[in-house]
Amino acid sequence: MTATPATDAPLRLPPATLIQLSPDSWTAPFWEAAAAHRLVVPRCTSCAAFRFPPGPFCWRCQAQAIEWVERPGHGTVYSYTIVWHPILPDLADSVPYAPAVVELADTDDVRVVGAVTDAPAHAVEVGLAVELVWRDVRDRVSVPTWRPT
Amino acid sequence: MTLRDKTAIVGVGATPYYKRGRSLPQTSLELAGKATLAALADAGLSVADVDGLALYGMGLGGDTSLFAQTLGIPEVRFTATLTGGGGGAAGSVGLAAAAIVSGMATCVVSLMSLQQASSRFGASYAPRGKVGAQYSAPPSPEGNFIQPAGLMAPGQMFAVLARRHMYQYGTQREHFAEVAISTRENARRRETALMRDPLTVEEYFAARMIADPLCLFDFCLECDGAVAVVTVAADRAQDLRQPPVLVTASAHGGHGRWGQAITWMNMPDEIFASSGHRPVAQRLYAMAEMGPEDVDVALFYDHFSPMVLLQLEDYGFCAIGESGPFVADGNIRWPRGSLPVNTHGGNLSEAYIIGMTHVKEAVEQLRGTAVNQVAGAQVALVTGGPASLPTSSLLLRAP
Ligand SMILES: [Zn+2]
Numbered sequence: 001m002t003a004t005p006a007t008d009a010p011l012r013l014p015p016a017t018l019i020q021l022s023p024d025s026w027t028a029p030f031w032e033a034a035a036a037h038r039l040v041v042p043r044c045t046s047c048a049a050f051r052f053p054p055g056p057f058c059w060r061c062q063a064q065a066i067e068w069v070e071r072p073g074h075g076t077v078y079s080y081t082i083v084w085h086p087i088l089p090d091l092a093d094s095v096p097y098a099p100a101v102v103e104l105a106d107t108d109d110v111r112v113v114g115a116v117t118d119a120p121a122h123a124v125e126v127g128l129a130v131e132l133v134w135r136d137v138r139d140r141v142s143v144p145t146w147r148p149t
Numbered sequence: 150m151t152l153r154d155k156t157a158i159v160g161v162g163a164t165p166y167y168k169r170g171r172s173l174p175q176t177s178l179e180l181a182g183k184a185t186l187a188a189l190a191d192a193g194l195s196v197a198d199v200d201g202l203a204l205y206g207m208g209l210g211g212d213t214s215l216f217a218q219t220l221g222i223p224e225v226r227f228t229a230t231l232t233g234g235g236g237g238a239a240g241s242v243g244l245a246a247a248a249i250v251s252g253m254a255t256c257v258v259s260l261m262s263l264q265q266a267s268s269r270f271g272a273s274y275a276p277r278g279k280v281g282a283q284y285s286a287p288p289s290p291e292g293n294f295i296q297p298a299g300l301m302a303p304g305q306m307f308a309v310l311a312r313r314h315m316y317q318y319g320t321q322r323e324h325f326a327e328v329a330i331s332t333r334e335n336a337r338r339r340e341t342a343l344m345r346d347p348l349t350v351e352e353y354f355a356a357r358m359i360a361d362p363l364c365l366f367d368f369c370l371e372c373d374g375a376v377a378v379v380t381v382a383a384d385r386a387q388d389l390r391q392p393p394v395l396v397t398a399s400a401h402g403g404h405g406r407w408g409q410a411i412t413w414m415n416m417p418d419e420i421f422a423s424s425g426h427r428p429v430a431q432r433l434y435a436m437a438e439m440g441p442e443d444v445d446v447a448l449f450y451d452h453f454s455p456m457v458l459l460q461l462e463d464y465g466f467c468a469i470g471e472s473g474p475f476v477a478d479g480n481i482r483w484p485r486g487s488l489p490v491n492t493h494g495g496n497l498s499e500a501y502i503i504g505m506t507h508v509k510e511a512v513e514q515l516r517g518t519a520v521n522q523v524a525g526a527q528v529a530l531v532t533g534g535p536a537s538l539p540t541s542s543l544l545l546r547a548p
Contacts, residue, residue, distance in 0.1 A: 013299070014298070014301075018296075018299075018301075019296070019297045020288045020296075021288070021293050021297075022287070022290055022292075022293060023290055023293065024290040026290070027290045027291075027294075052415055053291050053294045053413075055291075078313065078421075079309045079310070079312045079313035079316065079421075079422075080309060081300075081305050081309050081312060081360045081361055081362075081363075082358075082360070082361035083299060083305055083361075084357070084359060084360070084361065085357065085359040085360065087271065087272045087275055087302050087305075088272065094299070097299045099299050099305065099309070100298070101309055109418070111414050112294070113294060113295050113298045113300065113414055114297070115297075115298045115299055126316040127316075145298075
């Protein structure tokens, strides 16, 4: 009596053609590092609060200055969905895919969103330990995905 | 000073509700005008009386100039939009009340006109039509941190909040089903509702999964149509055609770090699995000098069924995390539940006009003319959102 499709289906990824980046001066360093497969997160130089996504002010002390801190990309799944229905016809070959909100270790719980990869649908759960895998979508454009560890 | 009981809703009007695309060849402007004229007629007023427009989201495309010119409003003295999206549905009436209490206008129309033939709200953050095509919403620097994961639709995003609520509190899909099924039961008796067939638990669980844990019946409808509401000062309302419905309180906004919410996903942990309404609810009750125990019927914005559960918690009808058992006990069922919810069939089963049908139903309940009338209803709660900031709400009462 359940409509959940076969949950051992391997997870897929949304098509690379769908991914368009439009960085501004505050987010560009993140994507430049990403293209080099490095995960960097901005931290306030006044109060040490992480801000994410990168932006012009600290949400805690309103200072502007940041330092870019590199992290290895370990985290745990905070929540997720498994997308079974392609909302556009061109997504028909890309389901199921699983966008996950991941709490990044050693960042005061900055959450980084990415699709889960290299796993069946049933493997995704809240609390799952994951590691970052950069997905190269085209030249100089890489985006975060998450693989169970 | 507050706006408590100083204004009243005196007229409501609507076009028929259509499945997405079926309102053509009428234009969106035409639907807006038809609903407005119907609301004015309901009140015993005319276009000559209107001097204010209080909108929300992308109502009238965020611009009232063509509407005023087309209908021939003699003089516009107030024109404002509550920012955000569907979260402003209830709050747009609060904006109207604020305009009147402040003396800026005397007769204010709040309305939503919706046509989705060429643009589907359900894919708000997706490329339009096909991959690689133009975006419904252009990619933003912030959206770049969400969309590459394939989060492109509000339903997928709210599914993430629903999943977190299930994890934290043990909420089950059976609880979502109770929202969908009780709402459908209400719609079955209404001629205006687009979905009138009974919905069983078996059918709910047999439906296709869209964005786990949300299946087809957890999603609202995709509609065209328009709904308008007319607000005037309470003393003037006494002389009009309908029994006035007092605007007892209105509030909007939310925690600043609720912010973009579903297109951000970095809200504080304490409110992540919430509706974003919690601080709004507290201000609403304070202004009204009322509490949840005073509410006779609740019209909760129901774009996705789990979001009704989260609002039950944030508006204090049950403890945080206990909305699942609350609905399982039959509390939201009309007519015998302790708090009948979405007696009109809601966004889920009557029509999705971005929440304005909820205001209309509250007015009909307090006039005593609702199809699914709550016996002796004196106080109605109406909400807009969960959405990005702001969410909004209204407490309305019979005089
Ligand atoms: Zn700081």
